[in-house]
């Protein structure tokens with residue numbers, strides 16, 4: 548058996564034995580060991596949380612004086628008393644209000660985003676959609692993450708990856724790119740750890756374009772026009 552398959556089986560078996568709902572739980576444990584992202588009493592928002600592995604790990608680490616809010620499009624079984632589950636799309640207009648209500652007026656110390664779109668198998672499209680979800684998660688940060696707080700975000704490495712890193716670097720004092728041992732080497736997923744949130748995030752490129760060209764349509768259609776006729 549190849550080494551990477553053996554590693555996947557190892558983490559799958561451990562997840563089963565230790566009662567975690569996903570192998571991904573070990574990725575968060577390893578990232579937390581490296582960066583000390585949460586402690587007893589921390590408030591954590593876990594975006595794209597189903598089936599709940601990261602929510603379980605966070606709930607254990609923050610203890611009963613901490614709080615965890617898990618959000619997903621898919622239902623998540625209850626985790627623990629210190630955890631609130633929201634069944635919601637992170638791109639909906641109501642999601643910020645739902646999160647701030649659940650945080651009871653506080654801001655989070657840590658925002659996690661292990662988001663994945665439904666995969667089509669067409670790499671470019673899956674990559675683009677996944678990075679778009681990451682950008683939606685970044686858009687949520689100012690009202691929900693406290694200044695000086697941290698974030699962990701899964702991102703598929705590809706053409707749009709560096710643009711995402713750049714946006715995070717404009718939002719956090721320090722950004723680290725990490726690949727925990729529990730993540731398969733051949734998988735394109737990387738983990739971006741943002742430390743010391745500045746409180747502000749830059750606009751997305753498409754928003755900048757639209758503010759410069761208010762009647763000029765959408766950036767995507769502008770780009771496809773350009774591809775058809777780059778001389779104009």
Ligand SMILES: C[S@@+](CC[C@H](N)C(=O)[O-])C[C@H]1O[C@@H](n2cnc3c(N)ncnc32)[C@H](O)[C@@H]1O
Pocket residue numbers: 568569571572594595596597598599600601602618619620621635636637638661662663664665680
């Ligand atoms: C890889 S799974 C998360 C695994 C989780 N961290 C764990 O340890 O169990 C990615 C999740 O992102 C969720 N997701 C994708 N798009 C979303 C959206 N627009 N709003 C909320 N959740 C979304 C998916 O439903 C999926 O459950």
